[in-house]
């Protein structure tokens with residue numbers, strides 16, 4: 001491999017790499033605003049200027065190809081002087097907005113101003129004034145004054161979202177970012193521009209002013225909006241989810257996620273209509289009861305039902321762990337064959353960038369974990385048919401809302417002798433249920449899901465429930481989480497009395513006289529890994545932060 | 561541990577005590593005729609100088625709005641985590657204002673860091689030192705208690721401009 005020398009360090013590079021790429025690969029960070037690993041090179045911010053021996057002038061590292069024997073200085077006097085000058089130039093017209101700017105705390109310009117600039121301003125003239133609040137799209141707000149004209153957002157729309165919407169108008173210090181006449185920035189990926197904008201010029205209207213970045217904790221998780229399973233960070237303050245941002249995973253989602261996933265997949269976690277304790281129906285109304293009471297009530301009701309008369313509906317929204325224990329519960333505790341889950345597809349959702357028509361996060365995982373009718377068992381359509389003909393008298397639904405999916409079920413479900421539901425929020429199915437167990441959401445539990453590319457990925461708890469303690473359960477903690485007493489407001493934030501489905505089923509199985517030995521989700525996965533070929537040999541540590549691909553031969557499951 | 565040795569015994573006069581008592585009484589007598597430093601609090605109130613750090617308050621502009629832009633820096637710097645700020649959007653030019661602003665006066669240690677860090681001169685240390693509560697809730701000062709008209713704080717603001 002060819003080599004070049006950066007700051008005295010000999011570095012191997014691949015032919016065709018630029019200096020900045022070669023440097024980054026070896027942990028040398030050359031400052032940059034406009035360069036982004038996934039966007040074309042535009043070379044306009046000039047902050048990546050470096051000195052290369054035998055070259056007459058300083059060159060920008062982002063567009064200079066590395067070549068054999070090159071000697072690059074990123075810390076030489078000349079380089080530093082140029083860098084300072086560029087920083088001073090960029091800061092000339094940049095407003096002193098940090099106190100009201102959402103980007104503060106994660107702003108590249110703020111960081112570089114601290115790291116790479118002289119620390120003092122010589123500019124005493126009046127700064128350029130431009131529009132401060134321009135809604136460039138349904139989800140994105142633009143502050144033109146803060147824009148440093150790096151053009152990342154423009155290139156993102158052109159190259160990644162494949163929908164050119166933005167451009168620069170005017171010249172010199174009057175350059176203004178704008179949408180094309182009559183256009184809005186409304187592509188389904190528009191919010192990614194708020195992540196890549198190195199300053200606070202583009203901000204997320206849904207998150208705007210809601211929280212300071214240094215007040216939140218962030219947890220590595222995945223999006224549950226579709227079968228892609230984009231890697232995310234879940235940002236939490238006072239036990240409330242504030243926003244989702246994408247996390248880099250080349251195999252799954254690169255640096256991006258779609259707006260729908262970013263905005264619509266977590267609000268139910270904070271919502272008022274969460275099921276907040278086990279509930280039993282008494283005189284037509286659901287009433288709060290304790291866990292033990294609910295388990296024994298459910299157990300005694302279930303015992304009255306014959307094994308041919310009950311059916312089980314798992315969920316493509318639930319984790320592998322939940323689905324595995326659900327299937328095991330149905331098969332071993334009941335000997336029931338009628339087990340399936342509902343598939344949701346939305347042909348208008350998918351595209352050829354990230355979004356998939358399968359709008360559930362774990363349909364493949366649910367199948368692999370054993371949620372499928374056994375031989376002569378009924379599939380989902382036959383189960384519904386069975387309820388119609390009266391053959392199925394009881395139904396156990398985990399983390400799904402069949403009544404919302406098939407409206408004709410409303411009248412059918414009211415005929416059932418027994419309807420047990422695990423739900424995170426009240427929904428159409430819980431309205432008809434006899435027993436409701438409060439299920440933990442994706443943000444409140446450990447677990448795994450399998451995306452459409454057969455990548456098995458982990459969910460981690462980001463918000464705590466009554467049974468989860470931030471520090472004892474190793475959850476990520478914000479500054480406020482680490483300190484405080486029970487009298488402090490932030491320590492009194494809402495914690496729901498919800499449990500992951502596998503745990504609810506473990507309790508219910510015990511009430512029915514079958515003991516499962518799971519303490520934590522990892523115990524369930526361990527058993528799953530020994531019981532199911534597709535997961536064999538995999539453990540939580542291997543899955544880690546970016547997941548593991550399951551071999552093809554194990555996933556050839558028949559499609560219904 | 562080293563043995564303690566008394567350096568010098570008291571001499572005869574000292575052991576008598578009487579001269580010492582007389583000395584003490586003389587001092588008392590002298591002070592009795594000097595001007596008084598104490599005051600009849602609470603009938604008479606102490607008005608501190610502008611360098612005094614009483615409870616932190618928020619500056620209220622002439623138009624009745626707060627000067628604060630809810631940047632959260634005071635909350636970030638506050639060593640005992642006494643301040644909680646929730647920002648929200650406003651139509652006015654400053655774009656952002658504190659929807660909620662709360663100082664827990666049980667936590668506050670009157671360090672003045674909040675005043676020092678504030679980029680807007682929006683939180684300053686007042687001259688108010690009369691802080692007594694009988695329960696925890698009363699110690700949570702919200703915007704209604706924190707906002708003080710700017711003209712009442714001019715003293716402190718001038719002091720800060722001179723010495724900060």
Ligand code: SF4
Pocket residue numbers: 146147148149150151152153154177196197198199201202
């Ligand atoms: S809005 Fe942000 S990303 Fe777009 S050109 Fe300006 S600084 Fe760059």
Ligand code: SF4
Pocket residue numbers: 223224225226227228229230253257258259260261262354355356
């Ligand atoms: S593409 Fe799918 S997984 Fe990715 S953010 Fe959108 S909804 Fe979520």
Ligand code: SF4
Pocket residue numbers: 616634637638639640641642643663667668669670671672673674675
């Ligand atoms: S004076 Fe110090 S302790 Fe009190 S609120 Fe301000 S920063 Fe916090």
Ligand code: SF4
Pocket residue numbers: 099627628629630631632633634635645674677678679680681682683
């Ligand atoms: S530092 Fe000043 S402007 Fe910022 S939140 Fe505190 S009082 Fe408001």
